[in-house]
Structure formats: C-alpha cells, structure tokens
Ligand code: FES
C-alpha cells in the first residue's frame with residue numbers, strides 16, 4: 027500500500043509495483059489525466075508535476091520513492107501566481123494542439139516561484155526541457171513575461 | 183447544389199422532423215446539413231435526385247434560451263480549426279460567440295470530407311459554413327418579421343437578436359426559435375451573405391480558442407485520456423523490420439508480471455501495409471505500467487522478411503545514381519538538352535534529404551469497445567471516416583455499426599490520418615471481448631511511423647554569356663507514398679507536383695523528371711509532404727544560381743520570377759491541391775510580392791555581425807505563397823542559432839489571422855527541427871532512432887528566437903495555412919548558412935555538416 031499526497035488530498039493505492047512511475051499512477055489509477063505522456067524517458071517534459079514544489083518528471087519518479095512528499099499536478103494549480111500564468115497562456119493564445127502545455131505551465135510555475143522576473147536566458151534555461159512539437163515557444167516566452175509582470179504588479 | 187457561395191452544401195430546417203436523434207438532440211431551431219464532396223454533387227446533376235439522397239446530419243441548433251450549438255466536423259490537432267470553422271458560421275449568423283457551444287462530429291460521410299489533411303479545412307468549407315450561418319440568420323429575421331407583422335427587409339440580425347430598423351424594437355434569438363422552427367428553409371438564392379465589411383470575427387481578431395481554458399487547466403480530453411468502464415490496457419511488440427512476423431515467442435515471464443493478463447497475437451497485413459496493423463504481439467493487462475513491464479519480459483524471435491537488408495546509408499547511393507540518369511519526364515518546355523549543350527556555363531548540384539518521423543507529442547493511441555456486433559472507438563484521428571472503413575473491414579462489420587468518436591489530437595502532422603493504431607485497438611477489443619486502451623510508446627511511434635520519404639534531387643542549369651538562365655533540368659527520386667498501398671509503386675508522379683512540376687521560374691527550356699525508388703518502410707505524408715525536399719533542393723539551387731550569376735539572391739529571385747503572369751506548366755499533369763486553375767493559378771506576381779515583403783521586413787541587405795547571415799527562400803504549396811528570410815548565427819562550435827525568421831504569407835482570404843500566424847510560427851519551428859537535426863535512419867531494416875534523445879526536435883533555446891509573420895491582406899479564395907509555412911524554412915536556413923560561412927549545404931540535416939565560422 028502506498029499513500030500519495032496529491033493536490034492536498036491523500037490517496038491510498040494498493041497492490042501496485044513501487045517502481046511504477048507516478049505518471050501512470052496518476053493517469054491510470056487516479057484519473058488525473060492532465061499530466062501527459064510524451065516520451066517516458068525524461069526527454070520531453072509533458073509529464074511535469076511538482077514534488078514538494080519542485081518541477082519533476084512524473085514518468086521518471088517511482089511511486090515507492092515519494093514517501094511523505096507532496097505532489098501538485100496541473101489540476102491542482104491554485105495560487106494566484108499560477109492562475110496569472112494560466113490567464114497569460116489564454117491571453118496569448120499559446121496552445122496549438124495543447125498536449126504539451128500542462129507540462130509547460132508546470133515548469134513555468136516553478137520558474138516564476140523562484141525567479142519572479144526571469145530574463146530570456148533564465149526562461150531558456152528553465153523551459154528547454156519541455157518540448158513542443160507544434161512550436162509554440164515564442165508565445166510561451168511571451169506568456170511567462172506577461173504573467174511575471176501581472177504577478178509582480180499584484181504583489182506591490 | 184451549388185449555393186450563392188459556390189459551396190457544396192444543402193441546408194434544411196428539420197426542427198419538426200423526428201430524425202432529431204443526432205448529436206444536437208434537443209428541440210428548437212435545428213438545421214440539417216449535407217456537405218457534398220464535389221464528385222457526388224456533379225453526379226447528382228441538376229438536383230432531381232437530391233430529395234432521395236438527402237441524408238442530413240444535424241449541424242446547427244438554437245434552443246429557446248438562445249444557446250447556439252454548432253457541430254465541429256473537422257479534427258482539432260492544433261490548427262484551431264475546431265474554433266475557426268464554427269466561428270465562420272457564427273459570424274454569418276450574427277451569433278454572440280459567448281453563447282455558442284461546440285459538439286465534435288463522429289466519422290460520417292454526411293459531414294462531407296472529414297479527412298483533416300492537406301491544409302484543406304478552410305478552403306473546402308469556408309463557403310459552406312457561411313451558407314449555413316446565413317440561412318439560419320435569414321430564418322430568424324423572417325421569424326421576427328412575422329412576430330411584428332412587418333416586412334422582413336426591415337429586420338436585421340445583430341449580435342444574437344433581431345432588430346426592427348424603423349422602430350428600434352428587438353427580440354433575442356431564443357425567443358424567435360418557436361416561430362423560426364416551423365418556417366420553410368429559404369432558397370439558397372434568397373439567402374444574403376454578409377459583405378466582408380460586416381464580419382464580426384472573420385478576418386479580424388477572431389475569437390478565443392474553444393479549448394484554450396481546458397488546455398491550460400489540464401481538462402482537455404485527448405485520445406490517451408479516454409476511460410471506459412472495465413477497460414484493459416494494451417501495448418504491442420512489433421517486428422523492428424516492416425512486414426516481419428513472430429517466428430516463435432516465449433511469454434512465460436510476461437505473464438508472471440503482476441497486472442499482466444494475457445498475450446494476444448495481432449495479425450499483420452497481407453500484400454500492402456496500407457492502413458492495416460503491421461502485426462505483433464499484444465500484452466494486455468490492468469494498467470499501462472504492467473503491460474509495458476510485461477512487454478519488456480517478452481522473448482520473441484522474428485522472421486524479418488524482405489526488408490531486412492534495408493540500409494538507408496546505402497540507399498542514398500541508389501537514389502543518387504537514379505537522379506544522375508534520365509527519369510520519367512513530367513514536364514517539358516523547349517529543348518533542355520540542346521540548351522544545355524549551347525550554354526556558356528552550366529551549373530549542377532545534387533541534394534539529399536533523409537527520412538523523417540512525425541513524432542506528434544501525443545503518440546498514437548486508441549480506446550475501443552466491441553459488443554453486440556458493434557464497435558465504438560475513441561481516438562485522436564485526422565480521418566474518422568477512413569478509420570471507420572478500416573475498422574469495419576478488419577472486424578467484418580458494416581460501416582454503420584462502427585462509430586468513431588474524435589477526441590482532441592495531441593498533434594497530428596499527417597501521422598494520425600493513418601488509422602493502423604485504431605484498427606489495432608479494435609481488433610484487440612474484439613479478441614479479448616473487453617474495452618481496451620492501446621498505448622503506443624514514443625519508441626513505437628518513432629520506429630513504426632509512416633515515414634516522410636528519403637529523397638535525392640539533381641538539378642542542372644544553363645546560363646548564356648550574359649548570365650541569363652536558358653535551361654532548367656530538375657530530377658527527383660524517392661520511394662513514393664503509393665508504395666505503402668502498392669509495393670510495386672516506385673514513381674511518385676503526384677509528389678512531383680509538390681515543388682518540381684510547379685516551379686514558377688521563367689526559363690525558356692525546362693525539363694522535370696522523376697526517378698524510381700522502392701519503399702522499404704511505410705512511406706506517408708508529413709506536414710507539407712514532398713514540398714519539404716523539393717523546396718529544399720529548388721530554393722537552394724536558385725540561391726546557387728544567384729551566386730553563379732554574381733547577383734544578390736533577392737535580385738536573382740525576382741529576375742527569375744519575371745513579370746507578373748500565370749505560370750504555364752506546358753501541359754504537365756498537375757493536381758494543384760484540388761484547387762481550380764481559375765481560382766488558383768500559379769501567379770508569379772503573388773510570389774514576387776511575398777518575396778519583396780519578407781525581404782523588406784527582414785532588413786535584407788543591411789549589415790549583420792560576424793558569423794551571421796541571411797537566407798531567402800520562397801515556395802507555393804497548398805495554394806498559399808510563403809517567402810522566408812532566415813537569419814542564422816554560426817557559433818564557434820559550429821552549432822547554429824536562429825535569431826530571427828521573417829515570413830511573408832499570401833493565403834488569400836484569411837479567416838482567423840491569429841491562428842494563421844500561429845501556424846506559421848509553428849512551421850518555423852517544425853522546419854528548423856528538420857533542417858537542424860531531423861533524420862531517421864535504418865539499418866538491417868530497423869529504424870535506428872527511438873526517442874527524443876536520438877530523434878531530436880528543437881527546444882526553446884535552439885528554436886528561432888523571433889518569428890515575425892507578415893500577412894498579405896486579400897479577398898482571393900482562401901488557400902491552406904497548416905503546411906505551407908514549412909517548406910521554405912530549411913532552404914532559407916541553409917542559404918543563410920552559405921551567406922554566413924561560404925559553405926553550401928546540399929544535404930540535411932545541418933548537424934551532419936562541420937560548419938566553420940568565417
Ligand atoms: S513523458 Fe516524462 S519527460 Fe516525457
């Protein structure tokens with residue numbers, strides 16, 4: 027039996043391989059399908075979640091290693107800053123197919139939490155682990171900057 | 183029936199009929215629509231047979247609360263089409279987008295062509311959507327006229343209500359529904375379309391993406407997200423070589439993996455791969471992880487079959503040999519041989535492009551259920567009707583007993599118009615008698631794709647003593663897409679119409695030839711198809727000609743395009759992407775205009791720093807003209823940065839300009855990926871790449887830093903926009919590399935070349 031703390035709720039899962047990546051536990055056993063499968067190999071970032079606030083690849087994280095740590099998925103993003111990010115994504119009409127975007131937003135949320143006013147280089151460094159086959163990078167960059175400005179404005 | 187818009191559509195008020203069981207269900211004003219493929223319309227002739235064949239599917243309903251429901255009948259894979267076509271209808275209807283909901287259509291011929299491919303959605307259905315919306319608007323206006331007992335000409339729909347001009351009274355759409363529901367459908371001729379100046383959404387800032395909020399909150403439903411009661415999971419181990427089959431296998435360890443339930447053989451295709459499964463062994467179980475673990479434990483010995491000797495490195499030489507000799511002539515003007523013999527200077531160059539994989543972010547996947555002689559599938563598919571027919575055939579069912587529900591697509595790029603993965607899921611669901619979700623891993627996707635074809639081109643030009651171009655000979659060879667459907671097919675004549683036959687340059691002697699090549703992997707269409715390699719060769723060669731003539735590439739290009747004219751293809755067989763030559767001639771004026779626009783916006787001719795250069799390319803595909811100026815910066819380590827790309831686009835009438843811009847931005851990245859590192863290779867018949875670590879696509883730090891899209895305003899018939907941005911990117915980048923380094927790149931990807939900063 028493993029206990030997973032996800033989006034502020036505890037879930038008990040019985041009889042699962044402790045090596046099962048969180049990605050598949052979330053998707054197949056908990057109905058949290060916003061975390062996407064893109065490569066299963068830590069290459070694309072489509073499965074990005076937060077573990078204790080840190081952007082993490084769910085496809086590489088065994089459920090047996092989670093212990094007491096808490097998980098946030100795209101469905102659990104709730105802070106004002108996170109919503110500003112989602113709003114900025116809508117404002118810039120970032121998504122094309124949309125498949126990578128939950129992962130992109132999870133990575134961007136961590137970036138802004140650590141660095142509220144990232145420059146281009148900081149955005150590149152943070153975001154280059156997240157692939158977008160549709161090629162929405164330019165708008166992702168713009169949306170992150172918009173969210174940063176809005177969040178900084180709200181704090182003042 | 184051809185309507186005022188020239189659209190192949192018939193609209194009928196079916197509010198009072200009892201066939202109200204379709205997608206929209208509810209009462210109110212309900213319009214049934216039949217969208218005809220052109221051929222069906224022609225066959226029906228003057229319209230006598232219409233009444234019998236009319237089998238409308240519900241397309242538009244307005245309920246008493248005023249809520250407008252519109253069916254989206256094309257697949258959403260990132261172009262925004264699920265938003266854009268209903269938006270056109272809503273605009274003509276004068277509906278308020280905030281009070282519109284969308285329903286996704288399943289695969290059914292009643293919706294006309296649903297194959298979301300070939301950058302066709304807008305060009306095929308713009309007129310029909312306008313006609314449907316305008317018909318409903320006309321009916322609501324008539325209803326208001328009745329309610330007020332005034333002349334209909336005094337009533338005009340405006341933002342979800344009808345206003346009586348003289349008195350200023352108004353009634354909401356919802357309140358008009360009971361009256362409109364009993365009206366006869368007006369004749370197409372009596373339906374007035376809006377003047378473009380009256381459009382609220384079309385051609386302007388459009389409307390927000392229908393699925394935008396769901397996407398950013400993780401709620402959007404892709405194929406892989408579908409869950410059915412009692413659903414099993416499946417993954418398939420396939421032979422690394424196309425057409426191979428298991429000789430023997432041992433599944434003892436697989437079955438010992440907790441959560442694995444059984445191993446089921448999936449039969450492969452007979453004859454041609456087409457849309458059938460390639461065959462293999464399916465592991466079925468409780469969840470994705472269990473079946474993947476079980477699959478790892480599977481021991482299989484394969485009978486690899488006839489393609490086991492395929493080596494893409496050796497095959498390159500075969501292709502190059504092929505283009506060094508005369509092929510089948512597909513366009514001829516004047517006498518190229520004589521002109522070349524008489525030329526003062528001849529120029530010759532050979533180009534090569536490797537296979538590519540589509541790699542949509544969501545790998546292929548499908549959920550299927552078979553029960554009581556019926557099959558239901560949920561899948562991300564570009565072509566639900568093809569899926570329906572393929573599943574029906576594989577299961578021995580009638581197409582009407584197969585329902586294909588279309589989910590959002592996590593990218594398509596042409597991959598998801600081939601329903602092999604959907605057939606796999608359906609076959610498994612039938613065998614195990616339980617609903618099943620079939621998951622493809624990324625490795626499955628990259629190793630079992632319908633690959634973009636590998637190709638070689640050989641170009642020869644003759645110049646006279648004044649530097650004037652007198653002869654143009656283009657040869658191309660590649661395994662054709664046809665080989666996937668008929669293994670004997672070796673000549674891609676259709677593909678030659680994508681950038682060889684239709685080259686626009688004004689040369690007195692022209693010969694285009696196609697060479698033969700056999701397919702050893704499944705060949706398929708990938709975003710912009712043969713235009714990718716043909717634009718690379720053609721636009722690179724034009725740049726080479728510029729340097730041979732000692733001309734600036736911009737001046738050279740404009741000179742070769744010559745005066746404004748419609749290009750005469752010398753009687754060559756040419757499909758023109760299904761567009762009529764009258765509506766969509768090959769217009770050198772439109773070419774020149776986008777070239778000048780891109781050049782001007784890019785600062786063409788102004789100085790750049792060391793290691794930098796600009797490259798220019800222009801290409802027409804899918805009835806859309808795109809010119810690109812790419813700027814590159816070659817780093818000390820030989821790698822390339824792309825500070826800026828300017829794209830000038832003439833796609834005729836634009837429907838949703840922001841989505842056109844997005845498609846071009848995306849095309850720049852897609853094109854940069856294939857130019858910089860895109861390469862699929864085969865050895866021993868097996869694909870050597872498997873994931874994003876060895877089949878790399880550009881990441882944010884290597885993507886074009888700024889893509890500036892310049893749209894030409896136009897009311898010409900719409901062209902496509904999903905694909906045409908891709909072809910000119912690679913040659914523009916390589917021409918820029920030449921400008922920066924003096925190194926001429928004649929094969930892709932760029933990562934295979936040792937670039938030196940000059
Ligand atoms: S699915 Fe986890 S990084 Fe790609």
Ligand code: FES
Nearest residue numbers: 123124126158160
């Ligand atoms: S929006 Fe399609 S992969 Fe990013």
